[in-house]
Amino acid sequence: MFRLQVDSSLDLVLLETRHAGMLYALVDQNRAHLREYLPWVDATRSIADSQTWIQGALEQFARSQSLNVGLWTHGALAGVAGYHTVDWPNRRTSLGYWLAESHQGRGLMTRAVRALSDHALVSLGINRIEVRAAMDNRRSRAVAERLGYQFEGTCRQAEWLYDHFVDHAIYAMLRSDWRDNTAR
């Protein structure tokens, strides 16, 4: 019901529990694709799991602690993006995203992340947004790089992914960078 229109082919839709069926179907169709870099895929086994996740996300949204949206394009759900826990005292947050395989290659996620970054840095007054991607997750890193997020370092063995540790590339956008970017 509630959306932010990014452009003629992309809406960011606030996910409500009644969207759980649609969200679960998307995850289920992309298991192999998502499993490559996301740790929660195997534990998402039913619509009820997706519903629990959406409800938790909305409760955090109620307390200004996170924000998760569905990417909607031409009437279909294509992926999810959002801020995880917002650290208000330090005015910083981190941003995560995933896209269904069939929707890759058209810049959808880059436009979504640009809109979310702008909303956080300009409207919400966030000072630093962090993006963490697995070192060899080329597509995910490209989104951050395309938008001017700066590479800050590599956290070794930062995450356990089913059967191995992965290193994390850390990118960040500061509020001052964003203003400079936008000015150009």
Added chain:
Amino acid sequence: MFRLQVDSSLDLVLLETRHAGMLYALVDQNRAHLREYLPWVDATRSIADSQTWIQGALEQFARSQSLNVGLWTHGALAGVAGYHTVDWPNRRTSLGYWLAESHQGRGLMTRAVRALSDHALVSLGINRIEVRAAMDNRRSRAVAERLGYQFEGTCRQAEWLYDHFVDHAIYAMLRSDWRDNTAR
């Protein structure tokens, strides 16, 4: 950030805690007007009170138990409308609304309540929406009547309003009525 566009001059905006300042200002400018029929006006004494209300409403929204939107017209907040507790086993809810005095007379609320009724009865699968208005609240009753809500009776002394009891006129819209209305 999240909105449902009703028409070119009306958006229904999901209220977030960062809107508390705007909401409180609207209540504060309309105290005498709102106090005539709303019991919570005197207890709303600061932006923090509005913020607490918004957070509570969003937490209920997270559990599919209520939905509250701000009416946005030409860049300004004009009023609030929403479903109170949804009774899912009986598929019914009740709907309340208030409008700033300066925005009255242009059909804003009727359009908002039409959109909310349609969303509830068609998208959410609600079967019965109730509207309760004080017997002599002519404007509030007119909104329900204009949309075809049916008058069902009068609950005497149903509400204590600061210093006197008021009788409630009960209106309701059933899902079957709505389909018939829309068909015509």
Added chain:
Amino acid sequence: MFRLQVDSSLDLVLLETRHAGMLYALVDQNRAHLREYLPWVDATRSIADSQTWIQGALEQFARSQSLNVGLWTHGALAGVAGYHTVDWPNRRTSLGYWLAESHQGRGLMTRAVRALSDHALVSLGINRIEVRAAMDNRRSRAVAERLGYQFEGTCRQAEWLYDHFVDHAIYAMLRSDWRDNTAR
């Protein structure tokens, strides 16, 4: 252990968790009879369900939010009556009741509801008691009518009962009516 004696053949007994066995047996013997108008019968499947209900009711009683009593006649439990959630700011409550089939026809429930109405309106300071009965529940409506409760309207499709919606007849007794009734 705790009772309010109404007359020589009727006591109103505060239900304690140790009464769960007796209460469940009464429900179980009257399933077909109670199912006609009560939505919770099918979900009451064991003594533990009755015990959970009693404990919940006592916890609400502890916070002055409800009151449920067993009707005791000649040593036997005959039915249950009580106020549901009390709305203290508006000084109103609603009253519900059910009687085992074999105890019908002797005015037990009318005497119980008279005593509970008097307690609420005179001792507790309640201003309005509502009774809601299914339109075609002749016996239930007769109890309210016999005591002078006034009919206020009909809420269409107000309740889902297993496989169909039922309309509710609304009756109410105001504190001022009760004083007039009693004076006569």
Added chain:
Amino acid sequence: MFRLQVDSSLDLVLLETRHAGMLYALVDQNRAHLREYLPWVDATRSIADSQTWIQGALEQFARSQSLNVGLWTHGALAGVAGYHTVDWPNRRTSLGYWLAESHQGRGLMTRAVRALSDHALVSLGINRIEVRAAMDNRRSRAVAERLGYQFEGTCRQAEWLYDHFVDHAIYAMLRSDWRDNTAR
């Protein structure tokens, strides 16, 4: 509203929050008298304190964990008696009581404790009731002794009473003793 009639001049009344005013007044009139052996007197400073205590007691009653009654004689509240936490796995509880000074000397408390002991040992299936009294609290010990509670020992410095420790005399009644007592 709810009572257990012990005899023509004594009712045991389940204390409800609306009795808080009466209970507080009784405590307040008997401060010096009660303070001699009860540790909570100084901390009871308003009707709200009595109300909090009653609500807590009723919530424990809802979970079958305690039972507190007011002693009612000739229309007046004379004192309080009750079981503290019931230890169901071991089927035992302890019993406490206090009486306003002006009501002493007429056997009221002995009759109340007899009724409560009988209810616990016969109706509730409790196996052991303990009474703990300060060693030099002659009146309190006399109640237990008169009913046949057996002295079991002395717990030295068991309680801090405002400015000194007091020793506790332990009395107990077993279910088997009670049956023998009653048989005689």
Added chain:
Amino acid sequence: MFRLQVDSSLDLVLLETRHAGMLYALVDQNRAHLREYLPWVDATRSIADSQTWIQGALEQFARSQSLNVGLWTHGALAGVAGYHTVDWPNRRTSLGYWLAESHQGRGLMTRAVRALSDHALVSLGINRIEVRAAMDNRRSRAVAERLGYQFEGTCRQAEWLYDHFVDHAIYAMLRSDWRDNTAR
């Protein structure tokens, strides 16, 4: 990780959840032995049960409400001892303990209880420590007697042990006694 060294062959170790496996194994190897006087043996059926117990004990320790330690001797866990709920207003607590069968006869528990008694009475400012043992639990009573705990009485049928009631011998140590003991 954290320990209090009593002497060269006994450490008191704060039990952490990661010790659950070791604790469960000890209980499991001593079922027949422990079952003679401890009511919780049959309900301890897995490492998870021991883990739940340790976590609960640590949460009480966080609030200064109890303290439970493992007895560690020559690299092995030999038993458990600890204060149950501390009653701070009355500055008293009770102390319980159990030892694996194979570690009996070397004075381990007497040294552990001496250290715990000293810590409570001297460092924590506890005024009275109670030890309750089944009347015929010779070994347990001997520990208390050896340390100078004074016998205060017998609580008949105080505890239900699987299929019978047991009487409790009550022992207590007062702060003033302990100072005298230590002085000698």
Added chain:
Amino acid sequence: MFRLQVDSSLDLVLLETRHAGMLYALVDQNRAHLREYLPWVDATRSIADSQTWIQGALEQFARSQSLNVGLWTHGALAGVAGYHTVDWPNRRTSLGYWLAESHQGRGLMTRAVRALSDHALVSLGINRIEVRAAMDNRRSRAVAERLGYQFEGTCRQAEWLYDHFVDHAIYAMLRSDWRDNTAR
């Protein structure tokens, strides 16, 4: 009461709520010194604040989520070190520490962090420990470097410190590194 002896002049003591007075005094004497890099100093205004912090830390310890110790040297509290939230699925944690000014320069903290690192990586099975220090906090960074923690990058403006943002240097020790270090 509970301690881990690191060497003859350093004990790591599990902080209990009764240590709050000592902890608060240390913070209070080092306000200017600690305030340079720690954000919580100004909000620590009483012994009660320290007590609340200790209790919270112990409750997290009970759930294996953190571990905080006091550094004890020659009978005095010199500082605090500990793991913050442990991320068990990814087997990683972060480590923080602070030392009173008068205890600097003797290697106390390096020895404490070595012991805590060893405990986490060897006994608890943690795979990655992160240390985050302000870029210009020379002493803090030196502790990590001395122990072989590897520098991984700089998070710009990661923390708000009273009136300015500070950049964070990220160091990490992996389990495999530690084994290699120790082997040498």
